[in-house]
Amino acid sequence: MGSVAPISKAIKTPHLEVEGSCSLTGRIKISGAKNSALVLMAASLLTKDKVRLNNIPSLTDIDVMGEILIRMGIEINRDDNSLFINPKGLRDALLPNELVHSLRASFFCIGPLLARLGKAKIPLPGGCQIGLRPIDEHIKGLRALGAIVEIDENIISATIPSNKKRLQAANIVLDFPSVGATETILMAATLADGTTTIENAAREPEVQDLIEMLVMMGAQIKGSGSSKLTIKGVEKLNGCIHSAIPDRIEAGTFLIAAAITRSQLVVGPVIPAHLEVVLNKLQECGCLIEEIEKNLLRIIPTQIKAVNIKTKPFPGFPTDLQAPFMALMSTANGTSEITETIFENRMQHVYELIKMGASINLNERTAQIQGVEELTGKSLMGGDLRSTAAIVLASLAAKGLSTIEGLNHLDRGYESFETKLNSIGATISRIESHTSQNIVSACELGTHNKVVIKQNAA
Ligand code: UD1
Secondary structure: OOOOOOOHHHOOOOEEEEEOOOOOOOEEEOOEOHHHHHHHHHHHHHEOOOEEEEOOOOOHHHHHHHHHHHHOOOEEEEEOOEEEEEHHHOOOOOOOHHHHHHOHHHHHHHHHHHHHHOEEEEEOOOOOOOOOOOOHHHHHHHHHOOOEEEEEOOEEEEEOOOOOOOOEOOEEEOOOOOHHHHHHHHHHHHOOEOEEEEEOOOOOHHHHHHHHHHHHOOOEEEOOOOOEEEEEOOOOEOOEEEEOOEOHHHHHHHHHHHHHOOOOEEEEOOOHHHHHHHHHHHHHOOEEEEEEEOOEEEEEEOOOEOOOEEEOOOOOEOHHHHHHHHHHHOOOEOEEEEEOOOOOOOOOHHHHHHHOOOEEEEEOOEEEEEOOOOOEOOEEEOOOHHHHHHHHHHHHHOEOEEEEEOHHHHHHHOOOHHHHHHHOOOOEEEEOOOOHHHHHHHHHHOOOOOOOOOOOOO
8 A cells, every 4th residue: 555645634623735845837916905805894893784795705704794785784796806885774773792703803793884874883893813802992982982881791881972974083092003993993983973083003904905995985084094084974975886905914925935935926905005014025035026017016035034023013014914924034144033023922823833944942922043945844733814824835935835724714715715815836735524434544555745635525
């Protein structure tokens, strides 16, 4: 009997099998931004008119958000990458715990619900297990706008006082430029009475995308892209057609995939200004990057050398690319230092990279990475969205086969991740589930490395 499929036999959950030592080539199409799409969907609740959102990726997070809107009485249909939303039937419904817990972005609905219906009730949100992720800044903002906000048994209730018809404008200074809090306050303030200012606002491209949509709906907002936003409240907002920006994090992930496999790739559409620091860091570590057409980047890696990064709010290095970048640094020439300043628990990939042979010393939120010659394929577990992507990238570069569990995380945020990678030369199989019968067949057939196991019926 030939050599037997090595790793996957013990795995019962859906997983990927990734062949290492891979060389990529070709062109990758970047989907619409997940983090934009989620908040744009919530923003559609601010009007009674129909909204069409284009360039919306097909992801489980988007499905959950869609389900949440449906539970609130919204009609929503999908055709390819477009969502057709009819928010006329919005009603004040208590969202089911299980939906809200699986998606932190569900909390974005609180601002629009409050602004349009005068009341909102939402269970405390969930999302990736990457830290405490409190919502105190959201609540502070809504209270400043005159809402009465109470938390009782993990349910947040917000109402406009009975003697007022609308939220009331306020000057709000955020303690930290939180993306979510900026978005919540922005949406609520569009329909408030008077002119609101948000200082120390988040400047992320997804916030700018939201502002563009709100302005198209008739909102009056100044300062997009800066840390001071001024919102003159209007009485009502209209429907609109809006396209989400390209996903800068997905684009960054594929650029890093090219770098870690030392492969040339063309990646687009990507708005270079959304990824400036990441492009600079990739260049600094030895990649040539050129814009061959508008919003189309070619990356040509040479020798990869160690560079340091520290995550920061936009325009700093994005926390969402910290894990993929650490995978790259694991194979770089020299020692790098990576510090996570945004989330307190976003280092779950470190242990998996170490399993693969990476040399990483983690001290609280700072990792010292001594680049190694080679990583080795292993049985791995993704702990959150970006760390799962990071270990897929590391597996592409590693020697041998890796299996990766935790696909529920990956499917939240990367559209057709392995299909896209396979289209540019990777060999990744998705195994939905496994039985001992399958393993016996694989062994008897003497298959090796590239396991061909039929998926069990769902
Ligand atoms: C969004 C993105 C996420 C990204 C993050 C930072 C979505 C759906 N998710 O998350 O992918 O990694 O921005 O770019 O858009 N914080 C508070 N109080 C608050 C709110 C936040 O202390 O009220 C803290 C959080 O715990 C965290 C930090 O601020 O440590 C950043 O959070 P925030 O910018 O709000 O990120 P999210 O909107 O949750």
